[in-house]
Amino acid sequence: MEKQPEKIYRTFNGVVTSTSMQKTITVQVDFMKMNEKYQKKYRVSKKFHVHDEKGAVKVGDKVVFVECRPLSKTKRWRLMEVEVEKKP
Numbered sequence: 001m002e003k004q005p006e007k008i009y010r011t012f013n014g015v016v017t018s019t020s021m022q023k024t025i026t027v028q029v030d031f032m033k034m035n036e037k038y039q040k041k042y043r044v045s046k047k048f049h050v051h052d053e054k055g056a057v058k059v060g061d062k063v064v065f066v067e068c069r070p071l072s073k074t075k076r077w078r079l080m081e082v083e084v085e086k087k088p
Contacts, residue, residue: 010067011065013029013083016059018059025057025063029048050078050079051079052079065078
């Protein structure tokens with residue numbers, strides 16, 4: 001029997017904007033888009049509901065999250081790691 005290739009999951013980096021729900025955080029991700037006619041770049045942001053089992057993050061933390069199976073009506077992402085900022 002042949003091995004199935006591993007599924008590639010989408011990952012995003014973002015900033016936590018809300019932690020008011022239990023085991024759920026809201027993360028804002030900013031994208032850069034380009035206007036086709038005028039070739040001007042502009043910023044677009046989108047918010048995702050991310051599953052945080054331990055409740056370890058705070059508002060303002062930078063996080064990495066990955067796609068997963070549907071966990072609720074709006075939650076299809078789970079927290080992978082919290083990015084630690086390096087202090088000089």
